[in-house]
Amino acid sequence: MRTRLHCCAMSCNALSIKEKEHPVCTLDVNLKVKGEMRLALCLVGKIMKKKLVNRDVxxxxxxxxxxxxxxxxxxPVEGNIFAFYFSNLDxxxxxxxxxxxAFVQAIIxxxxxxxASEINDLKFMYVDFWVQIHNIPLICMTKEIWxxxxxMIGKVHDIDLGTTADGSGSFLRVRVTMETKQxxxxxxRVDLLGFEKITTMLL
Structure with missing residues (x-):
């Protein structure tokens, strides 16, 4: 994909001065508005897998x-990249x-x-996860500490304000944004009291 897009960019840069002086058309306002409305309800997703997936499946x-x-x-857009057009924001x-x-064990x-951004301008750098934090001491039971x-994991977007319990004890759920390369x-590992006594909380 990168090779094809790179070749396309090189072709545009190789245009002669005379070709670049061709008349420039301005998109009709009504067409622009329709395009913006469709774009507002669009997501572009990339399946993080080197092997091409079956698009139809x-x-x-x-x-x-x-x-x-x-x-x-x-x-389908290019390779494992797809555009998703929704009918409403909800x-x-x-x-x-x-x-x-995920699809075929690869995250989307x-x-x-x-x-007017192009597909090669999209970075696909961030993904949101719900993360469970286990082994939380009682001193940590405040929203601010959560x-x-x-x-410490990523950018926090949401917190499950009630701790949940399973067979292994209580745990906290937070929704964070992480880099895909992270x-x-x-x-x-946290020094809760400042006495260099490290508390380990499992994720």
Whole structure:
């Protein structure tokens, strides 16, 4: 994909001065508005897998999994990159908040196109995760400390304000944004009292 886009960019740069002086047309305002409205309900997703996936199977599976009330139009773009056009903002936000999503054991990373940006301008750098933090001492049972702990993992977007219990004890849930190149942590190490006594919390 990168090679093809790079060749396209080189071709544009290679235009002669005379070719670059051709008349420039301005898009009709009504057409621009329609394009912006469609773009506002668009997500571009990349399946983080080197091997090309079966496009038809992917589109069929995602439509079944998401069950978007207003429907979603999925269009292949390039390689493992797809454009998702929703009919309303609620559906699009629900899919974003319901992630992360995966296909054939590979995560799908979304980016939001804007303006006249091109596909090669999208970086697919960030993904949101719900993370469980286990082994939390009682001194940490405040929202502010939860925000601090979540901030050690990534940018905090949401917190499950009630700790949850399972067979291994209580744990906290935080939703954080992480870089796709960032390795997933397995624990946090915190000096809670400033006495160099380290508390380890499992993720």
């Amino acid at each position: 992917f589109m069929e599976v995602m439509n079944k999994i998401w069950r978007v009330y207003g429907g979603v139009e999925i269009e 559906d699009m936000q629900r899919i974003l908040k319901g992630g992360p999503w 990373v979304f980016d939001k196109p804007a303006g 925000m601090f702990l979540g901030g 390795s997933l942590q397995h624990y946090l």
